[in-house]
Amino acid sequence: MAASLTPSNSLLYKDFHKHPAALIESASGIYLETSDGRSILDASSGAAVACLGYDNKxxxxxxxxxxxxxxxxxxxxxxxxxxxxxxxxxxxxxxxxxxxxxxxxxxxxxxxxxxxxxxxxxxxxxxxxxxxxxxxxxxxxxxxxxxxxxxxxxxxxxxxxxxxxxxxxxxxxxxxxxxxxxxxxxxxxxxxxxxxxxxxxxxxxxxxxxxxxxxxxxxxxxxxxxxxxxxxxxxxxxxxxxxxxxxxxxxxxxxxxxxxxxxxxxxxxxxxxxxxxxxxxxxxxxxxxxxxxxxxxxxxxxxxxxxxxxxxxxxxxxxxxxxxxxxxxxxxxxENLVARVGAMGRYLERKLKDRLLPHPFVGDIRGRGLFWAVEFVMDKQSKTPFPKSLELHAKMHSRGMKKGYEIALFNANGGYDGYSGDHFLICPPFIVTEKDIDDIVDRTARVITDTFAELAQSVAWRQATLGMKLAGPVQGFDIAAGESEVITVR
The missing domain is CATH 3.40.640.10 (Type I PLP-dependent aspartate aminotransferase-like (Major domain))
Known part of the structure; x- marks a missing residue:
């Protein structure tokens, strides 16, 4: 049998049916280059691993x-x-x-x-x-x-x-x-x-x-x-x-x-x-x-x-x-990179909180150094998590990996009770610059805004929010443009 010229999806990682969409051909700095010509900004260092980036000679x-x-x-x-x-x-x-x-x-x-x-x-x-x-x-x-x-x-x-x-x-x-x-x-x-x-x-x-x-x-x-x-x-x-x-x-x-x-x-x-x-x-x-x-x-x-x-x-x-x-x-x-982590971490904290905390569904931003999490809730006062069935964290990650966003966010759930509770981690390499951080926050903001905008029109959203006691419509917030929009739960 002739050898296949393309990956055949024989590798099993987590899912028996789906496979990661991005095939990585090369990597340098804080970017991963895909086979289809895209550059993924790795805002999570893989899983808080690649602290020196990907091509340290x-x-x-x-x-x-x-x-x-x-x-x-x-x-x-x-x-x-x-x-x-x-x-x-x-x-x-x-x-x-x-x-x-x-x-x-x-x-x-x-x-x-x-x-x-x-x-x-x-x-x-x-x-x-x-x-x-x-x-x-x-x-x-x-x-x-x-x-x-x-x-x-x-x-x-x-x-x-x-x-x-x-x-x-x-x-x-x-x-x-x-x-x-x-x-x-x-x-x-x-x-x-x-x-x-x-x-x-x-x-x-x-x-x-x-x-x-x-x-x-x-x-x-x-x-x-x-x-x-x-x-x-x-x-x-x-x-x-x-x-x-x-x-x-x-x-x-x-x-x-x-x-x-x-x-x-x-x-x-x-x-x-x-x-x-x-x-x-x-x-x-x-x-x-x-x-x-x-x-x-x-x-x-x-x-x-x-x-x-x-x-x-x-x-x-x-x-x-x-x-x-x-x-x-x-x-x-x-290279005194631990001190750099402290300085860049303070910059990342300020940028994340200034840009994302105003969003009505961002409940908390917490962390230390270059190790931060953004948690999402349905209501900031009660801190009610989104239903697990909505798979919000996975939707955020998936959108980030798509063309036009190209940012890797480390998504997870279970922070509320082991099942529900959606968040993602932002933990870039120690070599990250202020310009990189600005780019990370911009891309992250677009991922959040566009994910909720799409969800608001979906059946899954209506099912997830069914029975919520709301004092009127849920106010969405376009954190990419800085403008309010209304997301109505029917």
Missing amino acids: QVQQAVVKQLLSVPYCHPGFYKTRPAEELADFLVQSTNGLMSKAVLCGSGSEAVEVALKLAKTYFSHLATPEPDRSHFIARVGAWHGATLGALTLGDFKVRKEPFTKLISQNSSRVSACSTYRGLRPGEDEDAYVRRLAQELDDEFQRVGPNNVCAFVAETVGGSASGCAVPVKGYFPAMKAVCDKYGALLILDEVMCGMGRTGSLHAWEQEDVVPDILVVGKGLGAGYAPVSAVLVHSNLVDSFQASGKGFAHGQTYMAHPQAAAAALAVQRIIRD
Whole structure:
């Protein structure tokens, strides 16, 4: 049989029937070039991954050099220079607070390693605590797609099909998300005390000696839409963990490695995790790579036990991945890109809020650094989400990818109850300029305006809004032109 000259849609990713429409032929800077001649502005760095853009010559050369010298060797038999140097770099980036690094392939894989390390810690104590096998996570969390990571997660659309396959050794407490979590009249200090008490109560319910760790994203990721913790939240959570002898695991796969304006997101929270998970921006997409960092106190305990860590995978400490990540992190350090993230992030925040918040269906814009989410609601006062059946977030993404818009927005849902709640993330590469940001906001505004204008004429819109108690017509707002228009719900 002759080989096909065009892709045959044999690759399965998420959907058995539909396939991504855009075939990417090349990429440079913050743009992806399609086979039909379009340039897609990647406003989401893929999934908060491509922090250096798509054609950094230094990183490419580092990967090629490693490919030509040692492309692979078994991590259980040998060590390589780039893997050793990357681990040293990561440990030094924490000022030695973390003293060991495990190099993995994906964020999900790294989360699983973190869970196994936590369990191992309690098994290797001088007086072992074998009952500590329960993990407390948070409502609306997302920690990865593998079975162990799904145990922690609360993105119901992705979790529920596999509920019978996954362990039931986790439970959830409320996330720290002021948009929906802060009660009327409640200040942030009172909010933190309430959340700390909720965590304390959960320890008591499960049994304090059964809890292995509290696991949280330092800044919420795709499922929660960049929910930012309030001041004092993580120290309060860590105090509860310390009270009961449990560990604090922070998942910074998406929000870490400079994305939120400090190399590690926890540096802005007055807390140090016992175990830290990083990924995505670690290698900037030039290679699949993630890492788990272990606090020096735990490492001391591991070493004192004289026992090993019962874990191993074929592609751990992969030399090409390590070489890519090491080059990426040196560039970020040498070019002071974390400070740039802070400056460009403040500009992006102002532009997004000035342009989009006036829209009647934009409920909240939140984030930090170059990590922002735009959430949509049917009513700003009640914060009522659009019905899941409307698939608003998918419509936004789909329109963005069409000719005339050409912007990649990272869409997600479930932020309200695990099913409903539409938002998208804007998290451009660290090399983004003010001009790029202006373009991103302009294109995003047109996507929002035109999506709602089309929806207003559809049967799906009438079905979704049926029964809404409205004081007259819903006022739309043309944020591209700055003019009001009326969208009538019949």
